[in-house]
Amino acid sequence: MANELQDPRHSSAGAWAKRLYFASRAVMESVLRPYDIGSTQWYVLYQLTNDGPTMQRDLGRMLQVERATLSGIVSALVRKGLVEQTPDPADQRQRMLRITASGLKLWDELPDLALIEALAFDGVDAAELATVVKVLQAATQRLNNHLSKEIVDGDPLQP
Template sequence: MASKKTHGQHESAGAWAKRYHQASQAALEAILRPYGLGPTQWYVLYQLAHDGPTRQRDLVRALRVERATMTGVVAALVRKGLVEQIPDPVDLRQKTLRLTEAGGELWARLPDPIARLRAVAFDGVSEEEQAQVARILREATERLAHHLKKGSPPS
C-alpha cells in the first residue's frame, strides 16, 4: 500500500501538469498525423505562417529546442517541400526559413490543433478558471526558472 506522502506526490499540481503535457502531446500527434507532421514541425510552420521568414537560430530560441533537433525538423520540412532555407548573404552559415507555396497551401488546410485540444481539455471550464490555471503554472514556472538561474536546485 502506498504511503500518504507518495499518493500526495502523484496527485500534485506538478504530476498533473506532466500528465496533461503527455496527454496533450499524444493528442497533438494524433491530430497532425494525417497531414504527415509532428508537433515541432507544426510549431515551425505556425511561426513562419504568423511571423513570416525567420532565422533558423531564432526558431531554436523561440521553440526552446536543441539546435540539432531543429536541424532535423527543418530538413524534414525542406524534404517535404513545405519550407525553404535561404542563406544569409553576409554569413552563409546562417539560414532564414520561409514557407514555400506548398507549405502555405498545407497551412491553410490544417486544423488548429491547439484550439481542438483546448475545446476537449477545457470543456465546461470557464475562461476565468482557465486564466487562473495558466497564471498559476506560469508563476510556478517562473519561480523555478529564477531559482535555477541563481545556481541552486530547489531544496
C-alpha cells in the first residue's frame, strides 16, 4: 500500500486500515501457529464445520477471494488431510469440499478466534464504530467504482 508517507499519509485512515488489518492477521496467526494453519484456512474449516459440505465456487464468493487464491488454500488443506475435495456428480466442473475426521478433530482443539474482533474494539462507543464502518465502506466503494471505470475509460489519474 505504501501508505507511510510523511505527509498526509502515515496518519491517514487508509494507513490505519492497513495497520489494523496486519495487526489483526498477526494475532490470528500467532494463535493458529501451533496448529499449523493460516487465518483463511481457519475460515474454510469454520465454514465446513458449521454449514457442512460446500461448493468451492460458493466458498470463494463468501470469502470474496479469487478462484486462483482459493485453489491454493484448498490444496494446502487437502495436503494436510483436513479437507476432502471431490467433483460434484451433477456438475463435473465444480468441486465439493468436506471436512475430514482429522479436520474435525483439529477444529475442536482450536481456540475461538471471534474473541480477537471483540478484543480489538472492546469498549468502543457503538456510534463511533458505526461511523467507522460507514466511512470505510464508502471509501472502499469509491475505490472499487474507480477500478471498474478505469477499465472502460483508461486511467483517470493520468490525464
